[in-house]
Amino acid sequence: MPREIELKIHLxxxxxxxxxxxxxxxxxxxxxxxxxxxRGPEGSFRLRESNGRPVVCRKxxxxxxxxxxxxxxxxxIDDSYSFRKxxxxxxxxxxxxxxxxxxxxxxxxxxxxxGEVSTLGWFAEFEIILDEQAGKEAxxxxxxxxxxxxxxxxxxxxxxEPRTYAQLLGHRGK
Numbered sequence: 001m002p003r004e005i006e007l008k009i010h011l012x013x014x015x016x017x018x019x020x021x022x023x024x025x026x027x028x029x030x031x032x033x034x035x036x037x038x039r040g041p042e043g044s045f046r047l048r049e050s051n052g053r054p055v056v057c058r059k060x061x062x063x064x065x066x067x068x069x070x071x072x073x074x075x076x077i078d079d080s081y082s083f084r085k086x087x088x089x090x091x092x093x094x095x096x097x098x099x100x101x102x103x104x105x106x107x108x109x110x111x112x113x114x115g116e117v118s119t120l121g122w123f124a125e126f127e128i129i130l131d132e133q134a135g136k137e138a139x140x141x142x143x144x145x146x147x148x149x150x151x152x153x154x155x156x157x158x159x160x161e162p163r164t165y166a167q168l169l170g171h172r173g174k
Contacts, residue, residue: 003130004059004070005142009150009159011114011122018114020153021124025107031115033100036084037166040092047080047087054080066160067143071132096171110149120168123161126150 011017033050045058053076060071077083084094102115114124126149128142150157161168 001071001073001132003132003134003139004068004072004127005130005139005146006068006070006125006127007066007146007150008068008123008125008161009155010120010161011124012159014114014122017124017153017155021105021107021112021114024152025105025110025112028104028106030103031100031113034097035100036097037095037171038087038092039095040087040090044095045092047083049080054078054083056083061164063162063164064143066157066162067146068164069139096166096169098165098169107149110145112149117165118169120165124155 031050033048036047036049038045038047043058045056048055048057055074055076057072057074059073062069088094098118100113100115100117102113105112105114109128111127111129112124115122117123126146128145130138130142134142147157150160
């Protein structure tokens, strides 16, 4: 299970941010993702459908100073319809959905996704992937790397969004 260190910012000036990002990062391609979240007796998980590839992900999430630390279990499936039926049969219910459309960028070890998120507006997500066994020092260094990237892109830390998308969309629970 990889450990994802991530922060997101609400973009007040998407064009200005994109102009600065183009100077330092490599574009990797456009994305369109539809995420359906399920919750039930044993917590919650996400079914992501993107580019014809359905992927299931469950995160053990904590948030420290607006930076998410996620331990992820993720796997691809062949048939999202059957997986939905399977999940419902186990007592899970569809919780909420969100759509994300935008562009993916690579800046060294940082993956950056910028784009629109459902009805919430424009966001940029910055993430570094570490091994599951990564210690506190590696996680601290990853956070510092993300903060340095924000500073380099002239994004104030005050724009870090500490809430999850579920919270921003008005959903609560596990």
